[in-house]
Amino acid sequence: MKQRLLLCAFLCFLVLFGGYAGALAQEKYPSRPIDFICTWGVGGGSDQMVRTLAKLTEPILGVPLPVSNKPGASGNSGTTDLLAAKEDGYTIANYIADTLATVAAGQTRYKSEDIEWIVRTQNMPSFLFVKTDGPFADIHALLKAVKENPNKIKMAGLGFGTIDDITLRYLASKGYKMTLVPNPNPGERYASVLGGHNEVLYEQAGDIRQYLEAKQLKPVIVFAEKRFPAFPEVPCSKELGFEIFMPQFRCVIAKKGVPADRVKILSDAFVKAMQTPEWKKFNQEQYADEASTLAGPEFGRWVDGELKTMQRLMKEFGILK
Amino acid sequence: MDTSSDRAGARWATLLKGPVAVLLFGAAVYLYADRSIDLPPPGQLGGAFWPKLCAVGMAVAGVLKAWEAIRARGRPPEEGAACKDMDNRKLFLMILLIVLVVPAIAMLGFPLATALFIGIFLRLAGARGRLMLPLVSLGGTVFLLYLFVKIVYLPLPKGEWFFEDLTLTLYRALFIL
C-alpha cells in the first residue's frame, strides 16, 4: 500500500516537474492575469475607478485584470500587500491622495520611493458643500457665520490628520475655526450633513453626485487655483485669498523594481484605455479634471511635489512634529 | 484545625483564581493602554479612551464573577456543565496541524498544502478505508481549486520559489489558468 502510494506521488511529481520546465521556457508579458488590488472598499469611488479601468484595459492587454479589494488603514493594507508581492508586474494597485497623506505624516513603513508610479487616472479638486435649503447662501455667509461663532459650526470629514483636517486647520489659521467631526464611512458622513447634524461637508463632487443633482447639497467653494468648469458660479480658494489647493487624486502603482519595459506596457495600455469614450464619460460623471492623465517620470515628480506640500502644511499645523 | 483551614484556603483559591486573573488582566490592559497609546488632541477623548473603558469594564466583570462564584459556592454544578472527556494527545496533534498548515499554505501554496492537510487530518481523525485518504484529499483539492480559482477568481496563495511555479504548472495542467 505504502509503496504504491509513494510511486503514485513520484509519478505526479515527475509530470508536474515536466510542466514546470516547460513553463520556464515561455516569457512574454503579460502572459497571465494581472492581480489588481483595490486599496479601498467595494462600491466606493476608488473601487469604481479600478473596476472601470480594469474592464477597459483587459482587451488592450489581452489578459484579465481580476480586482480584489483590500481595504483598511487608509489604503495602506492593500499597499503593504502590493509591496510584499513579487516585482514581476503581475500585481498592481490603486493609490489615492489620502494614502499619500499617511506617508507624509510618517505613519507608514514604506516610503514613496518604494513605489513605481505608473499613471495618474483622476485628479479632482475638493469642495465644501452645504445644504441647499440651509442657512448659508454662499461662501461669504458661511465664513461670516464661522467667524462669529468659532468652533460652533461642524464640518464632516474623513478624520484627524487627513487632508480634510489640513484644509480645516489652514482655514482656522486664517481666523475661520470649525469643528471637525470625523467619520470614515462615507454613507454616514453624507447622511450627517443631509440630516442637518453637521453643517458643512468636505468632499469631492463625484462622490456625492446624487445629492447635487437632486439639489440637496450645493458647493460653496472649490479648493483650487481656478474655478471648476462644471460649477462656474462657485468661487475658488485662490480668489478668496486661501492659498490651499489639495486635490484628491487616484492613480495606479506597482512595486519599485518592475522591469522598465513592463512598466511601459502597463502605462501605455492604461493611457490607451483612458482615451476611450467610456472612460471619458466616467471621468466626467466623477467631476474629475479633464487633464487627469499623467504618466511616466513626470507623474513621479508631481507626486513628490504633492508629498512635499503635505509635509510642509503638516509641520506648519502641528500634525507632524 | 490547620489542615481544614488549608483546605478552605485551597477551595477559595480554586474559586477565585479565574476572577482574580480577569481583574489583573483588566488592570494591566488599562495601564498598558495609558502608556502606549498616543496622547489625545487637545479637548478630545483620544484613541486611548475606549480601550481604557473596556479594560475597566473587564475588571468590574472580574469582580462580578467573584461575587457570582462566592454565591454559587457549594451548589451542585448545573446540568451540561461538565466537559466532555477528551483525547488530549489527538487534540494536541490536531491543533499542531491547524497551526502548521498556515505557514505551509504560504510556503507550499494552497493546492499542495491543502492536499497534505486533508490527508493528515483524516488520518488523525481516524478515517478508515485504503483508497479514501488519497482520493478524498486529492479529489477534494482539485474540486476546491476549480471552485475558488476558476469560478471565483480568488488569487489563492501560490507558494514561494519553486512551489510558485509548481502551483502555476498545476493550474495549467488542470486548465484553470
Add this chain to the structure above:
Amino acid sequence: MNGLELFWVGLANAFSPLNFLMMLTGLVIGVLAGALPGITMLNAIVLVLPFTYSMDIVPSLLLMTAVYGGGIFGGSITGILFNIPGDPMNVPATWEGYALHRKGHVAKALGVAIMASALGGFLSCLVMTLVSPPFARVALSFSATEYFAVVFLGLVSVVVINTRSVASSLVCLFLGMLLGTIGIDDTFGSARFTFNSRLLETGINFTIVLIGLFAIGEVLEQLCERDKIPDQGLKERPKVSLMTPREVWAFKGPLLRGFGSGTMIGMIPGAGATVASFVSYGIERQVSRKPEEFGKGSWDGLNATSSAINASTGGAMIPLLTLGIPGSGATAVMMGAFLMHGIQPGPLLFDKAPESVYTIFAGMLLCNLIMIFAGWVCSKFFSELMRVPETIMGAFIIVFCFVGAYALRNDTSDLWYMAFFGVLGYFMRRYRLPIPPLVLGIILGPLAERYFLTAMIASNNDVSVFFTRPVSAGILLVSIGMLFWPLLQARMNRRKAAAQAAAVAGS
C-alpha cells in the same frame, strides 16, 4: 402613472423569465454562500458584481438583492445542522435551531427558519414599497447619538441572553471589545496594541473570529472526544418540513415582533442584520410566555430572530433607494452596481427611473416568496451532507474556514488569526466560556466606539446628549431596563416564594 399602476408594471416585469431566473440564481448562490463557513453573504455579492456589468440594471439589482436575502438566511442552515453559523446574524438561530436539532426536530427547525425568514423579508419589503419616503426621513433624523444607542442595545441584549452567568458574558464581551480595538483607530489614527507588528496593525476581522471560534472549535470538540468512533453519517434520507399556515398563525407574535425590530434596525447603518438578530431575540426572551425554553430549543426565539434578520434587508434598502446612502457592506456594493449602470440611487431615482424602482420593489417581494422554495432545496442539499462521515466533513470545514479567512483580504497573515481563534474557540468550549458575547464585542465594539466618539466630538464632550435626544434616551432606557429586569424578576420571585413559605409555615 401613480404608484399602484407602477407597481403592477413592476410586478409584470419581475415575472419576466430573465428576472425570474436571476432571482432564483441569486437566491441559490446567496444561500449556499451564506451557509458555507468562510464564505459570507458579502463575498457572494462581490462575486456576482462583475457578472452584472453586462446586464440591465433591473436584473442585476434583482440578482444582488436575491443574493443578499438568501445570504442572510443561508447561515442558519449550517447553524441548525452543524452548530456552525455562517454569518454573525445567524448566531441566535443557531442556539435555538441546533438545540431543537438535538431534540430531534431538525426537519421542522429548518422549515421554521426558512418560513420565518421569508415572511419577515416579505413584510419588510412591503413596508419598503409602501412607505419608503417617511421612513427615510426618520432614518435621516438619526445621528451618531441614536446609532450609539442602538448598538448599545445590541451589546446589552447579548449579555442578558446567557442566563448561566452574566459575569462570564461580560468578561467575554469586554475581551471581544478589547480585541476590536487592536490596530489603527478609526477616529484619531493612533496605533493601539499593535506591538509594532504588521499582523496586528491591520486589526482583526470579525468574520475570522466568528468562524474560527464556532467552526474550528466545534470540529475539534466533535472529533477529539476520547474513545469515540467517528460518526459515519446518517443512513436515512433527511427531511425538511415547512410550516403550515396554522403554525404561522400560532407564531404570529414572534414573527411580527422580529419583523418590526428587524425593519427598524435595518435602516440604521453599521451592523444592521446582526444587531437586529440579537435585539429581536433578546426582546422575545423578555416577552415570551415560555422564557425557560430559551437556549434549550425555543420555537419563539427561532421565529423571532429568523424573521428579524431578513426583515433588516427591506429596512436597509430604504436609505439606499430613497437617499442614496448605503448603510451596510451589502448595500454599498449594490450602490456600486447602480453607479456602474450610470444610475444614481437617491431622491431623484423615483423620478428618473420609476419603472426600475417599482420592478425592484416587486421583485424583492417576489424574491422572498421564491426563497421558501430555494431555501427548501438548499436545506435538503445541506441535510444530505449529514450523511457524509464526520471526519471528512471536519477536514473540509477547516479548509473552507482557511479559504474564507484568506478571501476577506487576500492576505495570508489572516490565516494565523484563523488558527488562533479556532484553537481559542475550542478552549472556550472546554472552560464553559460563552462565545457569542466575544463575537458581538468584536463586531459591535468598534461601531459603538466610533459612534460614541463622534457624538462626543459633535457635542463638545457633553455626555448628556444621549439622554436629551428623545429617541436615544428611549432606546438607552430600554437597554438599561433589559439589563436589570432579570435581576428584579429574580428578586420578586424570591420574595413571592418567601411569602408563600411564610404563609405555609403560618398555617
